Amino acid sequence: xxxxxxxxxxxxxxxxxxxxxxxxxxxxxxxxxxxxxxxxxxxxxxxxxxxxxxxxxxxxxxxxxxxxxxxxxxxxxxxxxxxxxxxxxxxxxxxxxxxxxxxxxxxxxxxxxxxxxxxxxxxxxxxxxxxxxxxxxxxxxxxxxxxxxxxxxxxxxxxxxxxxxxxxxxxxxxxxxxxxxxxxxxxxxxxxxxxxxxxxxxxxxxxxxxxxxxxxxxxxxxxxxxxxxxxxxxxxxxxxxxxxxxxxxxxxxxxxxxxxxxxxxxxxxxxxxxxxxxxxxxxxxxxxxxxxxxxxxxxxxxxxxxxxxxxxxxxxxxxxxxxxxxxxxxxxxxxxxxxxxxxxxxxxx
Amino acid sequence: xxxxxxxxxxxxxxxxxxxxxxxxxxxxxxxxxxxxxxxxxxxxxxxxxxxxxxxxxxxxxxxxxxxxxxxxxxxxxxxxxxxxxxxxxxxxxxxxxxxxxxxxxxxxxxxxxxxxxxxxxxxxxxxxxxxxxxxxxxxxxxxxxxxxxxxxxxxxxxxxxxxxxxxxxxxxxxxxxxxxxxxxxxxxxxxxxxxxxxxxxxxxxxxxxxxxxxxxxxxxxxxxxxxxxxxxxxxxxxxxxxxxxxxxxxxxxxxxxxxxxxxxxxxxxxxxxxxxxxxxxxxxxxxxxxxxxxxxxx
Numbered sequence: 202x203x204x205x206x207x208x209x210x211x212x213x214x215x216x217x218x219x220x221x222x223x224x225x226x227x228x229x230x231x232x233x234x235x236x237x238x239x240x241x242x243x244x245x246x247x248x249x250x251x252x253x254x255x256x257x258x259x260x261x262x263x264x265x266x267x268x269x270x271x272x273x274x275x276x277x278x279x280x281x282x283x284x285x286x287x288x289x290x291x292x293x294x295x296x297x298x299x300x301x302x303x304x305x306x307x308x309x310x311x312x313x314x315x316x317x318x319x320x321x322x323x324x325x326x327x328x329x330x331x332x333x334x335x336x337x338x339x340x341x342x343x344x345x346x347x348x349x350x351x352x353x354x355x356x357x358x359x360x361x362x363x364x365x366x367x368x369x370x371x372x373x374x375x376x377x378x379x380x381x382x383x384x385x386x387x388x389x390x391x392x393x394x395x396x397x398x399x400x401x402x403x404x405x406x407x408x409x410x411x412x413x414x415x416x417x418x419x420x421x422x423x424x425x426x427x428x429x430x431x432x433x434x435x436x437x438x439x440x441x442x443x444x445x446x447x448x449x450x451x452x453x454x455x456x457x458x459x460x461x462x463x464x465x466x467x468x469x470x471x472x473x474x475x476x477x478x479x480x481x482x483x484x485x486x487x488x489x490x491x492x493x494x495x496x497x498x499x500x501x502x503x504x505x506x507x508x509x510x511x512x513x514x515x516x517x518x519x520x521x522x523x524x525x526x527x528x529x530x531x532x533x534x535x536x537x538x539x540x541x542x543x544x545x546x547x548x549x550x
Numbered sequence: 551x552x553x554x555x556x557x558x559x560x561x562x563x564x565x566x567x568x569x570x571x572x573x574x575x576x577x578x579x580x581x582x583x584x585x586x587x588x589x590x591x592x593x594x595x596x597x598x599x600x601x602x603x604x605x606x607x608x609x610x611x612x613x614x615x616x617x618x619x620x621x622x623x624x625x626x627x628x629x630x631x632x633x634x635x636x637x638x639x640x641x642x643x644x645x646x647x648x649x650x651x652x653x654x655x656x657x658x659x660x661x662x663x664x665x666x667x668x669x670x671x672x673x674x675x676x677x678x679x680x681x682x683x684x685x686x687x688x689x690x691x692x693x694x695x696x697x698x699x700x701x702x703x704x705x706x707x708x709x710x711x712x713x714x715x716x717x718x719x720x721x722x723x724x725x726x727x728x729x730x731x732x733x734x735x736x737x738x739x740x741x742x743x744x745x746x747x748x749x750x751x752x753x754x755x756x757x758x759x760x761x762x763x764x765x766x767x768x769x770x771x772x773x774x775x776x777x778x779x780x781x782x783x784x785x786x787x788x789x790x791x792x793x794x795x796x797x798x799x800x801x802x803x804x805x806x807x808x809x810x811x812x813x814x815x816x817x818x819x820x821x822x823x824x825x826x827x828x829x830x831x832x833x834x835x836x837x838x839x840x841x842x843x844x845x846x847x848x
Contacts, residue, residue, distance in 0.1 A: 416698040417687050420680055427673035434635075434671045435685035436656040494675035 242486040242504045245532070249507065253514035260517045268396060272464070274509035275402035278502050279457040280476055281483040282409040283338075283450030285501045288484050289413070290446055291426040291493025292352035296341060297454045298476030299363035304333040304458035305468045306367045306376060313378035323383050326462070331455040337363055338451015342444030360477070367470050379466045388463035398460050402502070405453070409498035422446055426493025475526065479508045482533045491537050492544055507532070584647040586611045586781050587632070587663070587750050592641030594627055594805075601627040602638065603805035607783070609750060614772055614782040616792040616813070619802035620825050625785045628802065629754050632783070633665040634658040645749065662749035666756055670739040674728035678720055679709035681727060682742045712745045713737070716771055733764035740768065744775050751775055751782045757791055769795045789818055801825055 253261045260266065280297045287294045308330035315322045337359060344355035390397045413419035421442050424432045433439050461469060485491060486507055487500030512525035587609040594602040602624045609615050619625050630636045632643070634652040643650055645661050652658050658665070672681050679702070688704045689695035706723060713720055718737035720730070727735060736756065743751055753772070757765040765788070772782050772795050786792050792799060792813075799816050801809040801824040809824035823829030 412698075415700060415702070417689070417700055418698050420676070420684075420687065420700065423675055424673045424680075424684060427675035428671065430669075431671040431673045431681075431684065434655050434665075434667065436659065437685055494673070 242488065242500055242507065245486065246503060246506055246510065249510045249514060253510070253517060257517050261514060264394075266513065266517075270506070270509050270513045271399045272396050273513070274506045275396075275399045276457055276460055276464070277476070277479045277483050277508060278402040278505040279405055279453055279460065280480040281487075281501045281505045282405055282498055283453035284477075284480040284484045285409065285487070285489050285496050285498050286413065286422055286446045287352070287450045288481070288489050288491060289422050289426045289493060289496030290443060291429070292345060292443070292447070293356065293481070293491075294341060294447065294450045295353065295356040295477045296337065296359040296363055297450065297457075297480055298473040299360045299367070300334050300337040300451055300454040301458045301461060301473055301476060302468065302470055303337065303363040303367040303370075304330040304455045305462050306370050306470065307333045308458060308462060309376045309378055309468055310370070312380055312383075313376070318380045318382040322380055323386075326380075326383070327456075327459050330458040330462075331452055334451040334453070334455020334458060335448055336451070337454070338448040339444060341451065342447035345447060346440035346443050367468070371468060371470055373470065375467045375470055377467060379462045381466075383463045384466040386463070387460065388466065398464065401456075401460065405456070406498055406502040409501075413496055413498050418442075418445070423494055423496065426490075426496070428494075478529065478533070479505075482508055482529050482536075485533065485536045485540065490540050490544065492540070583611050585609055585644070586646060587783075588644040588647075589628070589632070590642050590644075592628070592631055592643075593639045594624075594631065594636065595639055601805055602631070602641075604641070605802060605805055606807045607632075607800060608810075609781045609783055611749075611781055612776055612779045613797040614776050614784060614795055614813075616784045616786060616796035616799045617802060618786065618789070618792060618799060618821060618825060622804075623802040623825070624805040625802055626754065627805075629665065629752050629783075629785060632658065632663060632750075633752055659746065662747060663752065664743035664747035664750075665752040666739050666743045666754065668754040668758060670735055672727050672735060672739055675726055677726055678713065678723050678730075678738045678741075679706045681738055682709045682712060682745060684742075686746070713741050716741050716744060716774060717767070718771075732759055733761070733767065736760060736764065736768060737771070740771050744771070744778075744780070747775075747780050749780065751780055752785075753782065754785045755787065756784070757786060757788050765791060789821065792821075793818070803827055 280301070284294055284297065308326045311329040312322050312326040315325055341352075341356050341359055344350045344358065345352050348355070350358075387397050387401075392400060413422060421432065421437050424435075424437060425439055425442060429439060461473075483505035484496075484501050485504070487497055487502070487504030489496040489501065508525065508529055511528050512522055515524050515528075516522050585608045587607070589605065589607040592602050592605040593600070605624055605628055607615070607617065607628060617625050617628065627636070631638050632652065634655045634657050637653065643652060645663075650661060652661065652663075655665075673684065676684070683705050688701045688708070690699040690701045695701070710723055713723070716737070718734070718741045720734060720738070727738060730738070736759075740753070740756065743753075756768050756772075760768065769791065772784065775782055776797075784792065784796060793816065796813040798813055799809075799811045799821060800807055801811070801821060803825060804827075808827075809820070809829075811821065811824075820829055
């Protein structure tokens, strides 16, 4: 804790006047949650923007390019919000990319079966993708809590199963039949110059930050990651809560699936293999600890911009885009190392 | 007493003279009271190992009872039975004279029994107020509360009040517990248990990791809890600490109660003797066994 933090939270201490302590306490708590690696995410982000911006201002700093970076980051962000909750409990969800594909496939099948371009068809598609993602998430939760599989193995299993299932349902060929109204609406529509998909990510980020920071659900999520035995002894229904958290992550993957359909107007069954890693990187860069107990949805939103900026900027610089994967791997290892060292220093106090 | 077990202590009803002689009766009137917590004939086996073989424990309102015994005597198992972490195979638990079952930790809490675990059971990434209210959060009034929003302001104010009244010094109640010293963490764990306990406070090795000053502070906390009328059951290897703060000492050996001594007159000689089996007390469950008797026997 730096002195700055303590000064900031001091007014909340002895129960002073009116609504101010509440707000400053909440802010202080939020700030504390985000501090540390979140500032790292911001620094990395600003450095990347400065480097790419300075090198190729005419290509990089255009409204069009920044918009496409934001759209890319928005899809990572939706997945990474769910990942933030899961990782705050000390777990991990490797299956998000596969669940996204599977949910998208089911969504397209339902929308094709209903036919048409009307809002009812679109709504049915949304409900289907969300419900399918939710179901996979519940399965992950059950595997982790009831079958007592380590989260890494449980979600590796569903990663494989959902990915394979999507190929079975489509015979390995991408499905067409995404309604054009969905593509032109959610896919390409804008409000105030900002794409709908980005607005969606912003909205989900705010909602996620509120849930994690201000509600009992969020407190239990952090408690389980911090000391699961303490949670149990305090009467927290740990298994039920974990199932809810994995279900939330699956639900968000379902929403991301719908966005994915709108963006690409197809099911992209061959893609999204690296989505789990991107979401984990975004989450860890944003200040959520791989070891649980600490999480920040706002940090995750910043963190999800980094892989997007990297892949975009590397292309503009003229390097092969594959370098992005190398860079992401290096960043992940580095950030987790820093987190690990911080944790160990803390416990040795 | 429905089950006439050999370990049966004094009947709860008329409270005979023998009961009074058991302890120094710290607050006078409690000598005549029904035990706030009474275990009798508790049996617990783990596979082949019998951890408790008819263990007993009697706790009167507002007294500090130390439960001592060598490693493997069954102290921790007894605590776990009372706090609902494990279920005994046989035996009876009475709270205020009524037989009860304690199937889980929540049931123990509902009975006003709180536990300070040896590992403290704090969530290090949460702040003291969040730890204090863990599982018992204060929600915002109205719709926001129904949606799961916490009333952090109220929780923090009450936490300040609770820790303040117990003399637990926490400068920054918004800081994570992990940033605090061992003594402060202990204070938070004790403060949490004290805040919610209205019958019995169980403390498992509360001084195990503490320095001299912090140990004394825990002792002061125990005295404050007792003066609020809540009984304290203290498990400790720290015999000087036990002698200083316990009103009575009950000794467990090989899963059974083997001695009940008054803290004022017990000597480390007869406590150690009872713990190791070097001294035998003819019937430790006999409430007429006074400290004077036991000294005569030795």
